[in-house]
Structures are given as structure tokens and as C-alpha cells.
Amino acid sequence: MTRLLEGKSALVTGGGSGIGRATSIVMAREGAFITVADLSGPAADETIELIRAAGGEAQAVVADVTKPDEVTAMVAAVVTTYGRLDCAYNNAGVAAVHVGAGGQRVGDISQQAWDRMLAVNLTGVWLCMKHELAAMEGQGGGVIVNTSSIAGLVGLPGSNAYVAAKHGVIGLTRAAAIDHAATGVRVNAVCPGYIETPMVAEAMARRGDQILATVPMRRLGIADDIAEAVVWLCSDRSGFVTGTTLTVDGGYTAG
Numbered sequence: 001m002t003r004l005l006e007g008k009s010a011l012v013t014g015g016g017s018g019i020g021r022a023t024s025i026v027m028a029r030e031g032a033f034i035t036v037a038d039l040s041g042p043a044a045d046e047t048i049e050l051i052r053a054a055g056g057e058a059q060a061v062v063a064d065v066t067k068p069d070e071v072t073a074m075v076a077a078v079v080t081t082y083g084r085l086d087c088a089y090n091n092a093g094v095a096a097v098h099v100g101a102g103g104q105r106v107g108d109i110s111q112q113a114w115d116r117m118l119a120v121n122l123t124g125v126w127l128c129m130k131h132e133l134a135a136m137e138g139q140g141g142g143v144i145v146n147t148s149s150i151a152g153l154v155g156l157p158g159s160n161a162y163v164a165a166k167h168g169v170i171g172l173t174r175a176a177a178i179d180h181a182a183t184g185v186r187v188n189a190v191c192p193g194y195i196e197t198p199m200v201a202e203a204m205a206r207r208g209d210q211i212l213a214t215v216p217m218r219r220l221g222i223a224d225d226i227a228e229a230v231v232w233l234c235s236d237r238s239g240f241v242t243g244t245t246l247t248v249d250g251g252y253t254a255g
């Protein structure tokens with residue numbers, strides 16, 4: 001059977017952990033050459049070792065998606081090594097707890113926490129897209145997938161900057177899809193529900209039963225649930241799909 005991403009060059013940000021790592025591995029299984037980018041070099045290295053151990057091809061790049069120079073170098077590294085950029089998965093992100101704003105309401109969050117959240121989870125996506133789009137348009141097309149969240153579709157308590165950033169990712173995805181459709185670039189977003197990764201470990205430890213009670217399927221998703229959706233969005237099988245959000249949430253937003 002033909003693999004979905006045979007011979008394509010794919011970039012994954014936040015590829016050192018959780019959803020980004022799983023997606024890097026599944027993309028490689030489907031035949032893509034992967035550039036795993038992450039803030040953490042050791043984490044990115046670990047992902048490429050897993051890919052290579054399974055017979056895939058990958059390189060690691062250390063890049064902070066909030067730093068313009070590092071994002072420029074990240075996209076350049078993809079093109080230098082693999083000749084082109086076919087698929088970009090903009091997935092790097094942080095939770096409220098990572099910016100010191102876990103559980104805080106709109107009136108309580110500090111400016112510093114707000115700015116950091118928006119810098120990583122929204123401006124970081126825009127910055128990556130800016131450079132990815134230039135590479136893709138120069139070669140006649142490509143596919144971008146951005147990680148939003150159920151928090152991009154509905155409000156969640158105690159996560160206001162995260163919710164705002166993830167809603168912003170959906171708006172940015174739609175706008176980019178329209179702006180760039182004529183140049184052969186498709187842009188979509190994936191909206192994960194609660195997925196079993198290091199990001200949700202703390203929330204699950206604190207209020208796991210409460211969280212599961214809100215999920216009709218009564219379980220957390222696994223990172224591979226998101227990876228499979230992203231691979232389909234990156235593949236030619238979704239060739240007429242652009243500007244949309246694919247929700248993978250065990251029914252969370254169905255009610």
C-alpha cells in the first residue's frame with residue numbers, strides 16, 4: 001500500500017514531546033523525511049533516535065518559535081537538508097501553568113504571563129507560517145497544519161490567555177488559507193481535546209475525574225489520535241481541504 005507522505009519533507013515544531021513527537025514518528029512511518037524542531041535539543045534528539053530506530057529519516061533542530069532568527073534558521077535547515085518543505089506542523093505550545101497563570105481568571109493574569117502565552121501559542125505560529133509560506137510558495141505549494149485546541153472553539157476555566165491564543169490560531173489559519181490558496185498552499189488546524197501528554201499530566205493529577213466527566217468517550221485521547229489526523233491533513237487525500245479545523249476530542253465539543 002502506498003504510504004501517505006512518501007518522499008515528502010515535513011517540519012514539526014514542538015516535536016520533542018507529546019503530540020509533536022507522536023506526529024513526527026507517524027509522519028516518518030508514512031514515508032516523510034522529518035525535521036524535528038524543539039526548544040529542547042535533547043528532547044528533539046530523542047525523537048529523531050526513535051524515528052531512526054524504526055527505519056525513518058530525520059534531523060533535529062533547536063528552535064524557539066518566538067525568536068525570529070531561530071525560526072528563519074529552522075526553515076532554512078529543512079530546505080538545506082531535504083531540498084524543499086512540503087508539510088509543516090506548527091504544534092509547539094505551552095499551557096497556562098507554564099507561564100505562571102494556571103487557574104487564573106482574566107482579571108488576575110499578569111501582563112507578563114499574557115504576553116508569553118500569546119508569544120508562543122499565537123505569534124509563534126504566525127512567525128513559523130511566515131517563513132514556511134515563503135518556502136512553499138517558492139516551490140509551487142505545500143501544506144500547513146496548526147495546533148489549536150478545544151480551547152480554540154469554546155472557553156475553558158482558568159486558561160484565558162491559552163483560550164484567546166488558540167481561538168487566534170483558528171482565525172489565523174482561516175485567513176492564511178484564503179490569502180494563500182491560489183499559490184497551492186493549504187492551511188488547516190487540528191483541535192485536540194484532552195490528550196495524554198506531559199502537558200495535561202498536572203491537570204489530570206489534580207482533577208482527572210472532573211475532566212473525564214466532561215468527555216463523552218470517558219477517556220483521554222492519545223497523541224497518535226492527533227498524529228493520524230495531521231497526517232491525513234498533510235496528505236494528498238485531503239487535497240480540497242483548506243481553512244478548516246479538524247476536531248479530535250472524544251466528543252467534548254459535540255454537546
Ligand SMILES: NC(=O)c1ccc[n+]([C@@H]2O[C@H](COP(=O)([O-])OP(=O)(O)OC[C@H]3O[C@@H](n4cnc5c(N)ncnc54)[C@H](O)[C@@H]3O)[C@@H](O)[C@H]2O)c1
Pocket residue numbers: 013014015016017018019020037038039040043063064065066091092093094095120124147148149150191192193194195196197198199200
Ligand atoms: N495535550 C493536550 O491535551 C492538548 C490539547 C489541546 C491542544 N494541545 C496543544 O498541542 C500542542 C502540543 O502539546 P503537548 O500536549 O504535546 O505538549 P508537550 O508539553 O508534551 O509538548 C510541547 C513541546 O513544545 C515545546 N515547546 C514549548 N515552547 C516552545 C517554543 N517556544 N519553541 C519551540 N518549542 C517549544 C516543548 O519543549 C515540548 O517539547 C500544544 O500546542 C498544545 O497547546 C494539547
